Amino acid sequence: MSVPRQPPRDWSPDSWRDLPRSQSVEYPDGAALARAVAQLSALPPLVTPWEVGRLRSEIAEAQQGRRFFLQGGDCAESFADCRADIITNRLKVMLQMSVVLIQAGRRPVVRVGRFAGQYAKPRSSPLESRGSATLPSYFGDLVNQPEFDAAARRADPRLLVEAYWHAALTLNFVRSLGSGGFSDLHHPEYWDLSFMDGDDVADELKQRYRDTTRQLTEALRFMSALGETRGGDLTRVDFYTSHEGLSLEYEAAQTRESDHHPGHYDLTTHLPWIGERTRQLDGAHVEFFRGIENPVGVKLGPSMTADELLRLLDRLNPENDWGRLVLITRMGRAQVAERLPQLVQAVQREGRRVLWVSDPMHGNTIATQSGLKTRDFDDILSEVEQSFDVHEGFGSALGGVHLELTGEDVTECVGGGLSEADLAINYASLCDPRLNYRQALEMAFRIGERMTKSPSALGKLAGSREGG
Ligand code: PEP
Numbered sequence: 001m002s003v004p005r006q007p008p009r010d011w012s013p014d015s016w017r018d019l020p021r022s023q024s025v026e027y028p029d030g031a032a033l034a035r036a037v038a039q040l041s042a043l044p045p046l047v048t049p050w051e052v053g054r055l056r057s058e059i060a061e062a063q064q065g066r067r068f069f070l071q072g073g074d075c076a077e078s079f080a081d082c083r084a085d086i087i088t089n090r091l092k093v094m095l096q097m098s099v100v101l102i103q104a105g106r107r108p109v110v111r112v113g114r115f116a117g118q119y120a121k122p123r124s125s126p127l128e129s130r131g132s133a134t135l136p137s138y139f140g141d142l143v144n145q146p147e148f149d150a151a152a153r154r155a156d157p158r159l160l161v162e163a164y165w166h167a168a169l170t171l172n173f174v175r176s177l178g179s180g181g182f183s184d185l186h187h188p189e190y191w192d193l194s195f196m197d198g199d200d201v202a203d204e205l206k207q208r209y210r211d212t213t214r215q216l217t218e219a220l221r222f223m224s225a226l227g228e229t230r231g232g233d234l235t236r237v238d239f240y241t242s243h244e245g246l247s248l249e250y251e252a253a254q255t256r257e258s259d260h261h262p263g264h265y266d267l268t269t270h271l272p273w274i275g276e277r278t279r280q281l282d283g284a285h286v287e288f289f290r291g292i293e294n295p296v297g298v299k300l301g302p303s304m305t306a307d308e309l310l311r312l313l314d315r316l317n318p319e320n321d322w323g324r325l326v327l328i329t330r331m332g333r334a335q336v337a338e339r340l341p342q343l344v345q346a347v348q349r350e351g352r353r354v355l356w357v358s359d360p361m362h363g364n365t366i367a368t369q370s371g372l373k374t375r376d377f378d379d380i381l382s383e384v385e386q387s388f389d390v391h392e393g394f395g396s397a398l399g400g401v402h403l404e405l406t407g408e409d410v411t412e413c414v415g416g417g418l419s420e421a422d423l424a425i426n427y428a429s430l431c432d433p434r435l436n437y438r439q440a441l442e443m444a445f446r447i448g449e450r451m452t453k454s455p456s457a458l459g460k461l462a463g464s465r466e467g468g
């Protein structure tokens with residue numbers, strides 16, 4: 001279905017180097033940078049072109065309404081969080097959410113983690129001042145360290161290699177869990193989180209989740225009893241990886257040709273995305289990502305216009321291939337109804353093949369009175385619901401959601417059981433506020449409720465594009 005593209009003729013893994021680059025990092029020691037990049041280039045890839053190709057096919061199916069796309073994880077992954085319990089809990093939450101969404105949407109869910117490489121962060125300012133001191137901002141564990149002192153904030157190229165090791169360890173553990181019994185949809189009891197039984201999780205939420213898994217398990221047993229092979233599609237649990245492709249040094253070093261697949265693959269991750277701050281048409285990031293075979297995500301904030309979007313699609317997907325582009329809109333609750341329609345209309349009018357995903361987190365960040373960054377559960381849900389409405393209004397469909405979440409019992413977002421006063425209890429994010437376990441599960445139920453309201457629209461879409 002998704003035939004790999006021929007690499008663009010005027011592109012190479014280095015053709016971004018002379019172009020203007022937003023969010024670029026100064027490495028004071030050029031020789032050390034060259035050594036780190038050489039080491040990364042020689043190390044084996046983290047993912048394979050086969051896996052990347054399979055994700056492309058699944059994204060193509062999601063574009064046709066036959067799968068739903070769930071992308072989630074930390075805002076900033078940290079090396080310190082490369083731990084069995086944290087990784088397992090994050091997978092558990094995503095598995096539980098996917099069960100809820102499968103049940104509501106009646107289709108398989110593509111699970112994509114923001115992990116095994118989500119170590120680089122764009123910043124609103126390259127410098128941070130505290131008192132009379134000014135230092136480079138913290139750009140994520142891939143670049144420097146969060147402590148506010150000169151040595152910690154210096155960009156250190158050895159961290160590129162450290163990031164690779166941590167991504168490899170994470171991925172190794174995710175793959176082992178995936179190939180064992182852990183993620184068998186027939187046994188959802190394996191993914192119960194200990195605090196699911198705690199008093200702070202409402203009985204109603206516990207009961208709803210138990211009912212959902214029971215219904216799904218019964219349906220799966222019934223399908224296998226009938227010899228229905230499509231059940232395998234639901235029970236086989238894959239996790240794909242994704243991260244913002246901010247550091248082109250890191251991405252380019254792991255970009256290579258493969259013997260059996262034409263073109264170049266960025267093998268740090270299955271799905272790299274271009275952030276809202278680095279999507280300039282003539283900039284280095286768009287140049288780099290236009291040449292690789294991976295599916296590519298692009299974040300679209302409220303300043304995006306229909307005209308600019310079409311030009312971006314021309315650059316990133318000139319052949320209008322299936323499975324290539326994931327458009328992740330992050331407009332904010334207050335702006336989505338105004339800013340999204342023109343983009344959806346332009347894509348519909350021009351027949352562009354994209355997967356529309358809503359990121360209801362990044363346009364909804366607010367500061368509390370005490371200066372903490374937070375997000376309100378109701379704003380997040382509202383942006384998703386409004387996105388469903390906008391798409392349906394134009395004969396399009398929202399194909400997935402992109403959430404910042406964790407399996408830990410943190411207190412970073414308000415609503416869904418937490419008040420502003422609770423935020424101090426366990427605010428642990430290195431960057432943006434994440435949904436905790438309970439808020440994430442509740443969000444999945446609420447999104448599922450919205451999905452069940454439009455099954456006919458989705459069925460129609462799937463039917464009309466069959467065979468593409
Ligand atoms: C992010 O996803 O953490 C992020 C920085 O998003 P955006 O580029 O949409 O601001």
Ligand code: CO
Pocket residue numbers: 075076362404431432
């Ligand atoms: Co974020």
